[in-house]
Amino acid sequence: MSIDLQTDLARSSAGTFGDCWACQRRHSLPDGNARAHALEMMREFEAISRLDYLASDLDVDPRLCFANLFGEGRGNMFGVLECEDRDGQTVILRAFSSLWDGIRQIEGWVQPVLSAEVYDEMILPAQQEIKAMTKEANVLDVESAAHAEILARRKNISQVLWKKMCASYRFRNFRGEERSLAGTVLPGTPITGGMGECCAPKLLNHAARHGLRPLGMAEFYWGSDSEGGQRVPGEFYASCEARCRPILGFMLCGLEDLLNDGAWPADDL
Ligand SMILES: [Zn+2]
Ligand SMILES: [Zn+2]
Structure with a gap:
């Protein structure tokens, strides 16, 4: 079996996509309105300069202030997933990539996959x-x-x-299937450190477990200019090739069917 990965790659315009072994084709998720929501989030970042946006000024955690998080050459990827719940309400999920010095969960942000x-x-x-x-x-x-x-x-x-x-790691897709990291990665792709810790897998995993149907995703960088200048604060970037793309094919599987059938994923809660 072989999937025509390289030619498809050049044609894809969505930033969130991956090749699915089961379907033998690519699944993708467009930006939708997620970029607009991400821009709002950036305005919020500029205004409050901290990640615990739900905390009152008196309860601010100094570890979560941008001044402490984003020193010279430091920054991070952030993601927004626009979803729809069963009542037709828009739900905006937000995520930060990887770990903040052992800080994994902050109120108002989706939980890590692990x-x-x-x-x-x-x-x-x-x-x-x-x-x-x-x-x-x-x-x-x-x-x-x-x-x-x-x-x-x-x-x-x-x-x-x-x-x-x-x-x-337990990754859930939109067919309700759940797999370990080894089972999620596109066969033939090496498993590398940090897989599953980016925004895209966290957001999709949360949606698939909470009865939410994703409509659009956007990921952007925030902080100081990255070393070497590969990442610019406020710029949007596609889901990363090394860690995300090999698992997004499985994670996005079943989403098109849900949208076509007007159905929702199961809700764990
Ligand atoms: Zn990634
Ligand atoms: Zn599939």
Whole structure:
């Protein structure tokens, strides 16, 4: 089986798309009104300069202030998903990509794909252990047996962690199917770090689990100019090629049918 990926890639105009192994074709999601909502979000960013937009001025978390988050060369991707609920109401979901120094959940933003329990009980302790081992290794003579031993142990722990993480992600698509990271990635594509931590998978996963039908998606960069100038604050970008595109084919699968049939995904709650 082969999908004509490269030629399709050049033709696609939507920023959110991926190739689906099951359907043997590409699924995509247009911008819709999401860009307009994203521009509103940027105005909000300019006005309040923090991520906890639902918190009152008295309850502001200093860790979430842009002054603390976006130093020189630092910024982040943000995403907006315009959805429709069963009552025909517009629901605007928002997401930030990856982790903020261990900050994973902020009120008013969709949750990460990897559950908080898995993260707190499995990922965080292992990451701390790996960090501690790195510190320990750094003070040892690089030629010593102790140094080699600690590096070998660290490698082993990170490999085990990586496998556990891959198995713990649960991606839901619009057919109601749920898969691990390995099952979600387009066959033949390598699994890389950070897959599932971008805005697009978080937003789609949330919609698919909460009875929401996506209509449009937009992703933009905010913060300082990125190093090397690849990302400009306020600019819109397509879902990333390395981490998102290989999983978006599965994640978007079933959406067209829902829209055609006037149906909604199941609601977990
Ligand atoms: Zn991405
Ligand atoms: Zn499909």
